[in-house]
Amino acid sequence: MGSRIIGLGHELPAALERAGVIRPIAVEAVGVSTLAARASAGALAQAQLAADAVDFIVFATMTPDVTFPGAACYLQDQLGCRTVGALDVRAQCAGFIYGLTVADRFIRAGVYHHVLVAGGEVHSAGLDYSEKGVHIARLFGDGAGVVVLGPADGERGVRSAVLHADGQHHRSFWCEYPASRQHPTRMTLADFLSGRHFPAIDLDAMRRFGAETLPAVITEAVHAAAVSMDRVDHFIIGHVLPDVVDSAARQLGIASARLTNPSARYGHLTAAALPVALSEDVASGALAAGATVCLAAAGAGFAWGAAVVTL
Amino acid sequence: MRNSRILGVGHHLPDRVVTNADLQEYMDTSDEWVQQRTGIRERRYSDGWTGAADMGAIAAHEAMDRAGLPARDLDCIIFATLSPDVDMPSSACLLQDRLGIGGIPAFDVRNQCSGFLYSLAVADTFVKTGLYDRVLIVGSEVHSTGIDLSTRGREVAVIFGDGAGAVVVGPEADPRRGVLSTHLHAEGKFAEKLWLECATSRARPRLTEDMIIGDEARIFPKMEGRYVFRHAVTRFPEVIREALDANGCTTADLALLIPHQANLRISQMVAAGLELPDEKVFNNIQRYGNTTAGSIPIALYEALGEGRIRDGDLVCLAAFGAGFTWASALLRW
Numbered sequence: 206m207g208s209r210i211i212g213l214g215h216e217l218p219a220a221l222e223r224a225g226v227i228r229p230i231a232v233e234a235v236g237v238s239t240l241a242a243r244a245s246a247g248a249l250a251q252a253q254l255a256a257d258a259v260d261f262i263v264f265a266t267m268t269p270d271v272t273f274p275g276a277a278c279y280l281q282d283q284l285g286c287r288t289v290g291a292l293d294v295r296a297q298c299a300g301f302i303y304g305l306t307v308a309d310r311f312i313r314a315g316v317y318h319h320v321l322v323a324g325g326e327v328h329s330a331g332l333d334y335s336e337k338g339v340h341i342a343r344l345f346g347d348g349a350g351v352v353v354l355g356p357a358d359g360e361r362g363v364r365s366a367v368l369h370a371d372g373q374h375h376r377s378f379w380c381e382y383p384a385s386r387q388h389p390t391r392m393t394l395a396d397f398l399s400g401r402h403f404p405a406i407d408l409d410a411m412r413r414f415g416a417e418t419l420p421a422v423i424t425e426a427v428h429a430a431a432v433s434m435d436r437v438d439h440f441i442i443g444h445v446l447p448d449v450v451d452s453a454a455r456q457l458g459i460a461s462a463r464l465t466n467p468s469a470r471y472g473h474l475t476a477a478a479l480p481v482a483l484s485e486d487v488a489s490g491a492l493a494a495g496a497t498v499c500l501a502a503a504g505a506g507f508a509w510g511a512a513v514v515t516l
Numbered sequence: 517m518r519n520s521r522i523l524g525v526g527h528h529l530p531d532r533v534v535t536n537a538d539l540q541e542y543m544d545t546s547d548e549w550v551q552q553r554t555g556i557r558e559r560r561y562s563d564g565w566t567g568a569a570d571m572g573a574i575a576a577h578e579a580m581d582r583a584g585l586p587a588r589d590l591d592c593i594i595f596a597t598l599s600p601d602v603d604m605p606s607s608a609c610l611l612q613d614r615l616g617i618g619g620i621p622a623f624d625v626r627n628q629c630s631g632f633l634y635s636l637a638v639a640d641t642f643v644k645t646g647l648y649d650r651v652l653i654v655g656s657e658v659h660s661t662g663i664d665l666s667t668r669g670r671e672v673a674v675i676f677g678d679g680a681g682a683v684v685v686g687p688e689a690d691p692r693r694g695v696l697s698t699h700l701h702a703e704g705k706f707a708e709k710l711w712l713e714c715a716t717s718r719a720r721p722r723l724t725e726d727m728i729i730g731d732e733a734r735i736f737p738k739m740e741g742r743y744v745f746r747h748a749v750t751r752f753p754e755v756i757r758e759a760l761d762a763n764g765c766t767t768a769d770l771a772l773l774i775p776h777q778a779n780l781r782i783s784q785m786v787a788a789g790l791e792l793p794d795e796k797v798f799n800n801i802q803r804y805g806n807t808t809a810g811s812i813p814i815a816l817y818e819a820l821g822e823g824r825i826r827d828g829d830l831v832c833l834a835a836f837g838a839g840f841t842w843a844s845a846l847l848r849w
Contacts, residue, residue, distance in 0.1 A: 275626045288701045289843075372613035506606065
């Protein structure tokens with residue numbers, strides 16, 4: 206017994222000019238759970254599932270509605286689910302692959318039948334649009350993507366998922382404050398004025414890391430799925446720098462027609478990048494039932510992972 | 517499908533003891549006021565640059581020692597916290613750095629007081645389905661840097677303490693032993709009955725000066741105490757019975773209930789409702805306060821140390837807290 210994607214949905218807010226580029230930007234008061242609720246409506250409709258048939262919710266984000274509780278609790282309320290579990294996962298840019306793996310394993314273990322996995326971000330609320338931070342701010346966008354997983358036998362479904370992290374590089378892409386490790390107060394006015402509550406990225410380090418890990422993790426996931434690279438119909442690869450995705454694809458011999466590069470389309474959506482792109486590619490007809498797709502992401506943490514799914 | 521079981525348990529509590537009387541230095545309170553409402557006599561506060569991952573690393577080493585496993589044998593790290601060392605990335609990544617075991621997956625679970633049991637449920641499915649063999653779960657909190665220690669914040673501040681617990685989960689061939697089942701719940705419509713609003717990605721920008729300082733600061737946890745209490749004393753017994761029913765057991769079969777240490781008055785009311793005698797319910801909140809994701813593994817560590825869990829015992833772990841989230845796990849030790 207495995208799991209299979211039975212519904213997909215996405216929500217991209219209106220495109221606006223911000224930091225000199227056009228990005229999907231959520232309006233004031235719209236938090237990440239609201240974007241995910243809109244994406245869920247489509248995913249549940251496609252799955253022909255009512256909200257009260259959802260057995261479990263997994264939400265991957267680094268920009269939750271509030272500090273606590275998690276975005277999954279807010280999403281559950283907006284969808285009108287039963288009092289099912291609502292789990293928030295933090296694995297940054299690889300969050301969706303982590304969330305998908307957790308959901309797949311709950312279904313495989315026979316604990317749940319239908320699990321909703323959301324990846325969502327409202328980055329625009331937390332970026333430094335001043336001159337100092339604009340080169341980082343322009344890299345990101347807002348959005349949410351949702352998949353509904355159900356039980357499956359046979360070829361269609363989640364065929365592999367591989368996860369990795371290496372925390373010794375946590376400073377290469379991080380947002381330091383609020384920082385509970387700072388005594389006696391996790392956030393002071395001085396910390397705020399220093400701007401260390403904005404994401405800081407060592408772009409050279411992220412470039413090297415992506416170039417090293419993306420080809421390796423894609424190869425690993427494809428092998429784990431017991432398919433060959435040329436049997437994978439399409440690749441969706443997430444990284445903060447679109448050119449890193451292009452060169453990883455070139456290195457693996459993936460032609461541009463078989464590649465979706467989400468950060469080139471929307472700016473980097475971190476945990477939302479893969480499900481938004483997958484949902485959009487299915488909605489546009491670029492991907493059809495039976496297609497085998499490899500999803501991969503590498504980012505902050507470092508955390509990275511890849512999965513092979515047959516739609 | 518194989519079961520999972522807890523192979524080793526570890527903990528860490530900071531040295532600095534803060535009594536109820538000590539809190540009078542910051543706020544208008546009294547030992548009697550705090551004890552009457554919560555049963556708490558004292559809690560621990562960390563200092564220096566101690567974060568959840570720093571305390572978690574000490575607890576993790578102890579859990580690995582007890583399990584007889586070196587760090588390099590771990591396959592996955594799951595970190596439950598609501599007070600991460602830094603905003604991003606996860607405390608799991610910072611812990612992984614301290615343990616020196618780059619390469620394996622590491623992620624945070626953000627489910628507040630139920631975080632440890634949500635993590636245990638995830639680890640259980642990972643082991644059951646053969647994805648991983650050895651999963652480290654850490655529950656750790658540094659609350660002392662995030663609470664409002666003035667009189668205005670006292671209702672929340674007196675409850676919380678710093679602490680960490682850890683377990684290593686591995687395979688168990690005997691289907692009658694180990695983690696028998698897990699039960700996870702949430703009810704997001706009560707999200708703002710116990711919450712910490714800011715930073716909030718609903719606002720533009722997510723963090724402002726006004727959120728951090730002044731009388732209207734929104735960077736501290738807020739709680740409607742009576743509301744939380746009322747739901748806790750309903751959901752705790754419900755989810756404990758759910759675990760027992762799922763395994764054809766009754767409260768009479770239980771050797772020990774370890775409730776999340778939310779409030780001694782809640783634990784007492786839950787025990788009375790289930791007709792469990794004192795010796796079958798473990799409480800240590802008197803000494804540590806509420807350590808959120810840390811409380812269950814810390815309590816489990818102490819219960820084992822006191823000889824209150826023996827081989828073959830049926831043990832129920834249960835939690836309720838912010839979200840609202842609530843959960844239980846039934847274990848045959």
